[in-house]
Each structure stands twice: as structure tokens, then as C-alpha cells.
Amino acid sequence: MYVAVKGGEAAIRNAHRLLADRRRGDRSVPALTLEQIVEQLALACDRVMAEGSVHDRDLAALAIKQARGDLIEAIFLLRAYRTTLPRFGYSEPVDTAKMQVERRISATYKDLPGGQMLGPTFDYTHRLLDPSLARDETVDEPERRDGDDTPAMRVSDILAEEGLIEADGEVDSEEVGDLTRTPMEFPMARDTRLQALARGDEGFLLALGYSTQRGYARSHPFAGEIRIGEVDVEFHVPELGFAITLGRIRVTECQMVNQFQGSAKAPPQFTRGYGLVFGQSERKAMAMALCDRALRAAELGEDIVAPAQDEEFVISHSDNVQATGFVEHLKLPHYVDFQAELDLVRRMRGEHTRRRDTQDNMPEAAE
Amino acid sequence: MQGTEDKAAHAARQKRLSALASADGRDILALWEKLGIDPACEMVRGPETGLIALRGRIGGGGAPFNFGEATATRATVRLENGAIGHSLTLGRDRLKAKLIAILDALAQDAAMESKIDEMIVRPLQASLAERDSKRRSETAATKVDFFTMVRGDD
Structure with a gap:
């Protein structure tokens, strides 16, 4: 018999409200803007766009913010969003x-x-942490040189x-x-x-x-x-x-x-x-x-x-x-599956014990 | 004769739509406001956002393959004089898509076309070229100049 159980709505609602709170963090710290993420965490946006398979920097930034910086979660959000959009067609191959x-x-x-x-x-940097980045110091404009096109x-x-x-x-x-x-x-x-x-x-x-x-x-x-x-x-x-x-x-x-x-x-x-x-x-x-x-x-x-x-x-x-999706689904309720497994293991264990006991009581035939 | 005229008109329209699509929506809006017109128009389609599947080529020049998608927005408008304008641009800027479609429709009138090209398209092309040249010179400054070390054996 399959018994469906309900419950947890209030817990889920409160968990998501708690998530929103933790995502925002200390309210005395200014909230991140999407522009800041696009400009200053540009390579995180690039990764989310590439693996989310949707090129849109602002959406990638939104996903990163919503996922609290968990890039795989952000990629998931972007993939979910893409399923809501119609496909206009295929581009010419980029040259x-x-x-x-x-x-x-x-x-x-x-x-x-x-x-x-x-x-x-990043090549040829010494990979030493730069304390100056902990403050908002003025950054020099890049050097320029005549280049040919x-x-x-x-x-x-x-x-x-x-x-x-x-x-x-x-x-x-x-x-x-x-x-x-x-x-x-x-x-x-x-x-x-x-x-x-x-x-x-x-x-x-x-x-x-x-x-x-x-x-x-x-x-x-x-x-x-x-x-x-x-x-x-x-x-x-x-x-x-x-x-x-x-x-x-x-x-x-x-x-x-x-x-x-x-x-x-x-x-x-x-x-x-x-x-x-x-x-x-x-x-x-x-x-x-x-x-x-x-x-x-x-x-x-x-x-x-x-x-x-x-x-x-x-x-x-x-x-x-x-x-x-497949790894993390393991944490969702498997109560019924597990109950069945539990019964199975109990039965196997019982049979195992019985078999061992019968063997132990057998007369030693060869001697 | 008609054929060559069509071709020239196509090429001009293609260039204009490409330049507008490649520009930032805010820049288009700023230039549009300078134009000082407010034509009545009806939205035939959109603006609506969807996806364009992007293709590259294996090895750079071989068989095409899909390597991802990009958001894109398109719009079609009809002016009071019946002219139809289209737009399609990367991103989700609906106002930009609508403005481009209106400009495309307006530009079917020869007098408007030269005004749009002069006041909107050329400035946008110029600022894109300027941005490219700035980037190119910044990249050029990171070009490696190799020199040979002379070993001091003597």
C-alpha cells in the first residue's frame, strides 16, 4: 500500500524566508547591485552563462545574487529560465x-x-593576495599603444x-x-x-x-x-x-x-x-x-x-x-523506499542467520 | 535596374539595423530624443524576448555546431503611413527593440532615412569604432616584444 503524506508547508515557507534573510546578510552592509556583479565578478558571470548555456550578463548576475554565489545553483536557475523562452532560430556561425x-x-x-x-x-601574477583590494583604491587606467587592426x-x-x-x-x-x-x-x-x-x-x-x-x-x-x-x-x-x-x-x-x-x-x-x-x-x-x-x-x-x-x-x-539534480535528489524524502529496503534487509538477515544456524547444527559428515 | 536599387536599399537597411542592434539601448534612446519626433505607431508583434541558438565552427572554420544560446528581443511596428519596421537584437531591452523597429519603419522614407543615418546611426557607429580602437590599443600595449639574451661567454 502506498501512503501519501502531506506536511511541511509552514516549515518550507519559513525556510525560504530564512534563506532570503541569510542571502541579504548584515543589513548594515550595502546590498550588491547587478551592475557590481556584472562589472566586478565578470568571470563568475561568464561561467554561469557558459554552463547555463544562455548568454545574458544581467541574468547571470541576478542568478549569482539569488544563489548567494553558489555558481552551480546559479547555472541551474539560468537553465530553468531558458526553458520559459521561445526559440527564434539559429545564428550564422560566428567567425x-x-x-x-x-x-x-x-x-x-x-x-x-x-x-x-x-x-x-592572471598569468605571470605571483598569486599573492593583494591587501589593497580590501579597500576601494583608485585603479590606474590601462596603458595604450598603437595597434594594427x-x-x-x-x-x-x-x-x-x-x-x-x-x-x-x-x-x-x-x-x-x-x-x-x-x-x-x-x-x-x-x-x-x-x-x-x-x-x-x-x-x-x-x-x-x-x-x-x-x-x-x-x-x-x-x-x-x-x-x-x-x-x-x-x-x-x-x-x-x-x-x-x-x-x-x-x-x-x-x-x-x-x-x-x-x-x-x-x-x-x-x-x-x-x-x-x-x-x-x-x-x-x-x-x-x-x-x-x-x-x-x-x-x-x-x-x-x-x-x-x-x-x-x-x-x-x-x-x-x-x-x-540526481545527486541532490537523494536528500528528498525517501521514507517509503527506505521502509521497503529496511524490510528487505531484515528478511535477508533473518534468512542468513537461519542458514548459518542450520549449517552449525549439521553433523560433520566427512568424519 | 530595379534589382540593383533593391540591393543598395537592402544593404543600407542591413547596415542600419546591424549598427542599431550593436549599440547600447540607452545611447539609442538619447539620440532618438534629440530627433524630436513622436510618430504614432502600432505594435504588430512584440517586443518579445526569446532565444537565439548560437553557432560556431569546429576548428574555427569547419562544420557548424551549437555552442549555447543568447537572449534576444524582437519587435515589429506599423506606422500610420503603413510602413512596417522590424528589429531583432541581443539582450532583453524591449524599449531598444521597439525603437529600432520604429527607426526601421521611418527610414523607408528617403528624407527620414538620411536624417536617421546622420543623427543616429553614424554617431553610434562612431562611438563603437572609438570603443574598439581604445580596446585595441589597450590590448596592443600587452603585446610581447621578445629580445634575445646574449650570453656573456667571453
Whole structure:
């Protein structure tokens, strides 16, 4: 018999009221504004947009504030919000070659055309806590220098001139995969896999990428190029009959270049892994590129020996909203399930005891 | 002949809508107020907010793939003279979408078109270009100048 129980409404109501109070904290401290979060916690907003899979800085800031800074909760809020909106259509593919570059580095070529531009990076800082940030001190305007506006050449194009690197990457299907519209199926085409990775959990992909560097599916990666900057979003508007620019978004692109010894399927050459993420999210873009490359094992005829190469394992567990939903549902009432388990364990234990007792009382036949 | 005129008109409209969509809603509103007009218009659709699925290309230039979505707002208006204007822009700024649609409709009149281009579109393009050039020079200042260390063996 299944018995439904009710109750807890008042407790829940009061818990949420308490949450609102704790979220606000000490009332003598000014409340955070969304502008402050957008401007001063910009990379938190970037992560929430990337994994929430919705580009909207103000919404990301609101989600962060509402989640008290719990980024996975904020990502969850953004994902829930996106389900309430109609889909207008698909953009034209963004052209990262025409990016307004704010950072562009290569670990493979020192003197590449366009140069190494560090941009606003944490690299080369000493990671010493800066007490001056505890106060609101005046910050200097950035240094400026005349720059040229010729688009920065892709590192992959340099290697392509010598024929030493594979092409950008094609997919067999005419239709572009979209896992927000069709349920996941394995094996998965590379386009759909990249979509899953782009919204995947940064920590999970980082750990898997790291595992490939430590020898679990070793893929000899080099950061061929990382670029961060703004790209135009173009969209074909049916009412107009032509495409217009809808605005700009900042993205991080990572082109990982991997040495490859060749297999029955492909000659020795440099292969590639690709990462493309909202905002300034370098770690995520690099991890995504490492995972993309590792997941191409079957396509390139490599042995599948490590977790990072296992498509179903990686893609099924990369989404932190799904993961948190299933892990955290364990704390919801399971009273009836547990009652059934309790009965089962009692019965098994009783049988176990009975069996042991019967064995103990058996005459020792052999002697 | 008609074909080339259509093409030129398309290109002008495309440029205008792109420049307006790329601008900040507050800047458009400020310039709009300077225009000093208040045309009667009827909302045919919206302003309504939805999502645009964003695409990139594998490796930068290969097969397209979806890498996320962005909020976008669109509007369609009809002026008293029957002209229809459309807009679509990233973000959730409804007033911006409405203003762009009105400007799109107004610009179908040649005299209004040059006024809008001069007083709204060109200033917006100029401030975007200025912002880009500022950012470019800030980035350029972080460019690495490599130099070779000479080892003092002698």
C-alpha cells in the first residue's frame, strides 16, 4: 500500500524566508547591485552563462545574487529560465577569425603574425593576495599603444601551409546536431559532442583533460592558440530576407594541437581539439579542447583505454545541472523506499542467520 | 535596374539595423530624443524576448555546431503611413527593440532615412569604432616584444 503524506508547508515557507534573510546578510552592509556583479565578478558571470548555456550578463548576475554565489545553483536557475523562452532560430556561425581580439597567445610559435597579446590575464601574477583590494583604491587606467587592426592569423593556418595538420573538422550529417531539441544518442557526432562540452561542468572537464596529460589517453597537446575577444552574432531574419548583426558577444577559443603518430585510419600529422566558450573562460576552453581531442579516439583509430576517451561516460556526466539534480535528489524524502529496503534487509538477515544456524547444527559428515 | 536599387536599399537597411542592434539601448534612446519626433505607431508583434541558438565552427572554420544560446528581443511596428519596421537584437531591452523597429519603419522614407543615418546611426557607429580602437590599443600595449639574451661567454 502506498501512503501519501502531506506536511511541511509552514516549515518550507519559513525556510525560504530564512534563506532570503541569510542571502541579504548584515543589513548594515550595502546590498550588491547587478551592475557590481556584472562589472566586478565578470568571470563568475561568464561561467554561469557558459554552463547555463544562455548568454545574458544581467541574468547571470541576478542568478549569482539569488544563489548567494553558489555558481552551480546559479547555472541551474539560468537553465530553468531558458526553458520559459521561445526559440527564434539559429545564428550564422560566428567567425572567430574576425574577432576583436583582447588576448591572443600561442605556445607553439613565438613570432606568429599578429604577435602574442597577453590581455587581461592572471598569468605571470605571483598569486599573492593583494591587501589593497580590501579597500576601494583608485585603479590606474590601462596603458595604450598603437595597434594594427589586421586580423590575427590562425596558428592552424601556419601548420596547414606545410600540410602537417588536419583540416578544421567536418561532420558527415547535413543537419547540425542540437541536444536541446533531440535526446542524446551514442555514438554522437562531433558537433553535438562539442555542444555538450561547451555547456559541460568546468571542473569535470578540467579533471578529465588533466587525466589525458597524466597518461590516461596521452595525446601530446600544445596550446596552439588561445584567443579571447568579441565576435559579431549574425542572424538571418526571415521578415527581412537577409542577415543582420544582432550584437556582439565575448568568447574564448582554444585550438589545441596534438602530435599524432598515425594509425590505420590517418597518417602521422598534428591533430586538433577545439574549445569555444562564452566569455573569458580560458581554463574551460582548454579543458574542452583536450576532451574534444580525447573523444575523437574512435574516429582516429586510437585504442580506447581511458575514461576521457569514453564518449558515453564523459558526455553523460558532464552536465552539472543533471548531475546535481540526481545527486541532490537523494536528500528528498525517501521514507517509503527506505521502509521497503529496511524490510528487505531484515528478511535477508533473518534468512542468513537461519542458514548459518542450520549449517552449525549439521553433523560433520566427512568424519 | 530595379534589382540593383533593391540591393543598395537592402544593404543600407542591413547596415542600419546591424549598427542599431550593436549599440547600447540607452545611447539609442538619447539620440532618438534629440530627433524630436513622436510618430504614432502600432505594435504588430512584440517586443518579445526569446532565444537565439548560437553557432560556431569546429576548428574555427569547419562544420557548424551549437555552442549555447543568447537572449534576444524582437519587435515589429506599423506606422500610420503603413510602413512596417522590424528589429531583432541581443539582450532583453524591449524599449531598444521597439525603437529600432520604429527607426526601421521611418527610414523607408528617403528624407527620414538620411536624417536617421546622420543623427543616429553614424554617431553610434562612431562611438563603437572609438570603443574598439581604445580596446585595441589597450590590448596592443600587452603585446610581447621578445629580445634575445646574449650570453656573456667571453
